[in-house]
Amino acid sequence: MHHQETQNGYFAIDAAVAEQTEGDFKHFVSINSQRLKPKSASNSTWANQEKPVLKLPYDHRIPNSHIFLKDLAEASVKAIREREEHFHSQYPLSSTFPITYQDVADRVGDLLGKKIEIVKTPYEESVQRLVTAQFGQRYNAWNLNVAERLVLWYERYGLNGSPNVLKWLLGRNPITIEEWMAKSAS
Numbered sequence: 350m351h352h353q354e355t356q357n358g359y360f361a362i363d364a365a366v367a368e369q370t371e372g373d374f375k376h377f378v379s380i381n382s383q384r385l386k387p388k389s390a391s392n393s394t395w396a397n398q399e400k401p402v403l404k405l406p407y408d409h410r411i412p413n414s415h416i417f418l419k420d421l422a423e424a425s426v427k428a429i430r431e432r433e434e435h436f437h438s439q440y441p442l443s444s445t446f447p448i449t450y451q452d453v454a455d456r457v458g459d460l461l462g463k464k465i466e467i468v469k470t471p472y473e474e475s476v477q478r479l480v481t482a483q484f485g486q487r488y489n490a491w492n493l494n495v496a497e498r499l500v501l502w503y504e505r506y507g508l509n510g511s512p513n514v515l516k517w518l519l520g521r522n523p524i525t526i527e528e529w530m531a532k533s534a535s
Contacts, residue, residue: 384439387416389508395457396533401465403454406475406500409467412447413507416515417524419532420444424518443510444523453526460530475500 395401403409424442428435454465470478480488480496502508512523524532 386439387421387442389413389415395463395465396461396530398463401458401461401463403450403465403467404470405450405467406470406472406478407503407507409450409454409469411504411507412449412509413503414443414447414510414512415445415453415526416442417444417529419529420515420519420523424515427518440514440518441510442515442518443512444515444529445512445526447507447509448526456526457530460527472500472504 395403421442424440428438428440450467454467458465476493476496479500480493483496484492515523
């Protein structure tokens with residue numbers, strides 16, 4: 350997020366209103382939508398690796414919430430099929446309460462009988478990967494600024510949520526780490 354993003358939004362709205370003449374105001378269109386905001390997606394390839402490695406762009410000791418793709422897919426299908434019931438809603442989706450990647454790696458490693466090595470990628474490399482994944486080679490200074498701030502945010506605070514939102518949306522408990530790995534390993 351740009352440090353003046355909120356203020357810039359106010360400027361854009363004020364400019365649109367200032368340009369308005371009677372009967373032709375069409376800057377804002379009412380669109381019925383919903384926002385599914387998933388937390389960190391988890392990787393299930395460790396079961397197939399002889400020496401599993403988890404590469405992270407941020408501190409593995411900072412708690413993060415995780416969502417498993419089956420839960421995300423089911424929530425997405427529900428929101429799409431039930432359309433009107435979810436209009437104008439925002440759902441921060443998480444299968445887990447905040448847990449460190451170290452704890453996830455330890456629990457999964459115990460289930461697999463393997464040690465999962467955690468490697469932190471350097472900050473500059475992490476930012477470069479993020480910005481090029483999003484924009485390719487055609488990014489600008491603002492895009493780079495956002496990527497830098499996002500990596501720093503994760504480094505300091507993680508991305509946290511509660512599985513209770515997903516539980517309510519799905520009508521069942523979200524998948525646990527153990528259930529996720531059991532399905533991934535089979």
